[in-house]
Amino acid sequence: MRGQVPYIVSWSSEQFLPATVVDRPGYGIAYTDEILADRDQQGVLWQRKSVSPGQGRPQFGQIHPLRQRRAMRRLLCGICGGPPDQNEQGMLWLVRDFRGDWPGWPEGMAVTEPPVCLNCARLSARLCPELRKGFVALRVGRSAVTGVRGVLYQGGPSEINVALDDPTVRWVQAAHLLRQLTECTITELAE
Ligand SMILES: [Zn+2]
DSSP: OGGGSOTTEEETTOOBOOOOEEEETTTEEEETTOOGGGBOTTOOEEOOBOOOTTSSOEEEEEEOHHHHHHHHHHTOOTTTSSOOOEETTEEEEEEEOOTTSSTTTTTTEEESSOOOOHHHHHHHHHHOHHHHTOEEEEEEEEEEEEEEEEEEOSSSOEEEEEETTSGGGGGEEEEEEEEEEEEEEEEOOOO
16 A cells, blocks of 8 residues: 555645744845754755654645655655666656657756656556656656755745755745756656
């Protein structure tokens, strides 16, 4: 049962924890009762959420910020948390099919989805409602951590993708880590 629930998905027992965001002019946002664990190594402020996977019901539409960040930073399969599949063309990713979006898609695309292992790729290609709308399997030669997706606290909260080297990142409460996929090859999921 637990094996069917993706590693990065939140469970109903996992709740956002109280956090009051304050504006520090010239510096960025902060929590009033901030602790070291609220920021990553780059100094980015992250959403607070309790951690108790497996307890309660899975919340398939909600990604857990800390497990997503861990899977992205360490390059873990986003479904089972194990090592992703890797061959001479690169690491395996499953993404929604937006081939029409721009010429050369998906080269340079920033994603919040972690890579996948072969077993989980085959399983989720059949079972994941999002991917059933159309997916592409990619081999990715390089995937640098380039930014975060989160809520911008400047002129009213809004959700944005922001690069880690953009000063705007200091006004963002991060929810997801982004990797930029380059050296991409569109491939098939061999049976
Ligand atoms: Zn897996």
